Structure formats: structure tokens, C-alpha cells
Amino acid sequence: xxxxxxxxxxxxxxxxxxxxxxxxxxxxxxxxxxxxxxxxxxxxxxxxxxxxxxxxxxxxxxxxxxxxxxxxxxxxxxxxxxxxxxxxxxxxxxxxxxxxxxxxxxxxxxxxxxxxxxxxxxxxxxxxxxxxxxxxxxxxxxxxxxxxxxxxxxxxxxxxxxxxxxxxxxxx
Numbered sequence: 001x002x003x004x005x006x007x008x009x010x011x012x013x014x015x016x017x018x019x020x021x022x023x024x025x026x027x028x029x030x031x032x033x034x035x036x037x038x039x040x041x042x043x044x045x046x047x048x049x050x051x052x053x054x055x056x057x058x059x060x061x062x063x064x065x066x067x068x069x070x071x072x073x074x075x076x077x078x079x080x081x082x083x084x085x086x087x088x089x090x091x092x093x094x095x096x097x098x099x100x101x102x103x104x105x106x107x108x109x110x111x112x113x114x115x116x117x118x119x120x121x122x123x124x125x126x127x128x129x130x131x132x133x134x135x136x137x138x139x140x141x142x143x144x145x146x147x148x149x150x151x152x153x154x155x156x157x158x159x160x161x162x163x164x165x166x167x168x169x170x171x172x
Contacts, residue, residue, distance in 0.1 A: 001025075001026045001027070002023050002024065002025050002026070002032070003023070003024045003026060004021060004022075004023060004024075004035075004052065004054075004059075005021070005022050005023075005024045005031075006020055006021055006048075006049035006050065006051075006052055006061065007019075007020060007021075007022055007049070019034070020035075020046070020048065020049035020061075020063065021034070021035040021049060021052075021061065022034050022035065023035070037077070037084055045065050045066035045067055046063045046064065046065055046066070046073065046086075047063075047064045047065065047066050048063065048064050049061055049062070049063050049075075050062045050063065050064060050072075050095055050096050050097070051095060051096055051097035051098040051099075051112070051164075052098065053098050053099055053100045053110070054079075054100075055100040055108065056103070056108075057078065057079045057080045058076060058077065058078055058079065058108065058125075058128075059076070059077045059079055060074060060075070060076055060077075060098055060100065060110055060125075061074070061075040061077075061098075062074055062075075062095035062096075062097075062098050062112065063075055063086070064094065064095075065088075070093040070094040070116040071088075071089075071093070072089040072092055072093060072094060072095040072114075073086050073087060073088060073089060074086075074087045074089055074095075074098070074110075074112075074123060074125075074130055075087075076125060076127075076128040076129070076130075077128070078127065078128055083127070083128050084128055085128040085129055087125075087128075087129065087130035088130075089112075089123070089130070089133060090133060091114075091119070091121055091133040091134075091135070092112045092113075092114045092119065092121045092123065092133055093114045093115075093116035094114055094115045094116035095112050095113065095114060095115075096113055096114075096115050096163050096164060097112070097113050097163070097164040097165045097166075098110050098111065098112045098113075098123075098165070099111045099112075099165050099166055099167055101122060101167075104124075106126060107124050107125060107126050107131065108124070108125045108126075109122050109123070109124050109125075110122070110123040110124075110125065111123075111136060111165055112165070113163070113164065113165040115163060118138070118139040118140055119135055119136075119137070119138055119139070120135075120136045120137040120138075120165060121133050121134060121135055121136055122134050122136045
């Protein structure tokens, strides 16, 4: 079986996006190729890939960006045409995992979890572009959220945050 993996090459160092994603063959027990994206320069200052999902010939991958330790991007690739876009995410900080929620007309909705501000958001996409980000679930009560300044640098000793998300019986 072949798996698409996201690798952490050099923690917190700027890396070219073509280093993040590899195809791993479980029978050969080795990386057999790296994904190559043409026309993607390192202008986004990406540090690592985090979550990813595949749905209806679109591949979605979350990446962290260097300009702020919690900045996130969503790479969307149309695997039929090769068209791809790196989208800045405004609301979903420090994305660890994404999961395709479903389709609504021509749009795809993606659930994403943020370990920085402990939100689950729905990211709506059209083709390879992000259209909107909306809060789906907030772990904190409003009075707790008002006390926190999420614009500050990420707190590495954060003992409680949402780390992953997946569908369960297609019910949300």
C-alpha cells in the first residue's frame, strides 16, 4: 500500500513545501517519491505540514507558516488538473488536523482544529480557493475567551488543546 505522509524535516526552520509531502510504500518500507509542486516558491515561509485529507480529486493539506508560530495555510491541489493554491487562514491558528466535512453545491466544507485558540472551524472552499472560515465549535465559554489574548505567541506549556479531528458516523 502507498501512503501520503507529511514529514517534519527541520522543526521551526523555513522549508520549501516540496520537502513536506512524500509517498511511502508500506511493502517496501521506504519513501518512494516526494510530491513536487511546480510554480510554488517559498514565499509563504512554511515550516511544516500538519493535517491532510483527500476528497473528490482534491487534496487538502494544512501547513504552518513562519511569520508567526501559529500562522496556518491550507494547500489545495486539484489532482486532475494540477492547479493548486496556498491559502492564508485568518481564524484557524496552528492547525493540526483537517477533515472534509462534505459538499454543498460546488463548495467543499472542511473541518479544521486549531490548537492555538481551541476552535473547530468550517473552512469553505471553491476549487482551490478558501472562501470563508466560520467557528463550528468553541471549547471555551465566552467569559473564558475574553480573558485570553490569542494574538500573543503560542504558549508551549499549554496543557489543554484540541489536537485532532475526524468524522464519526457522518454525524456532526
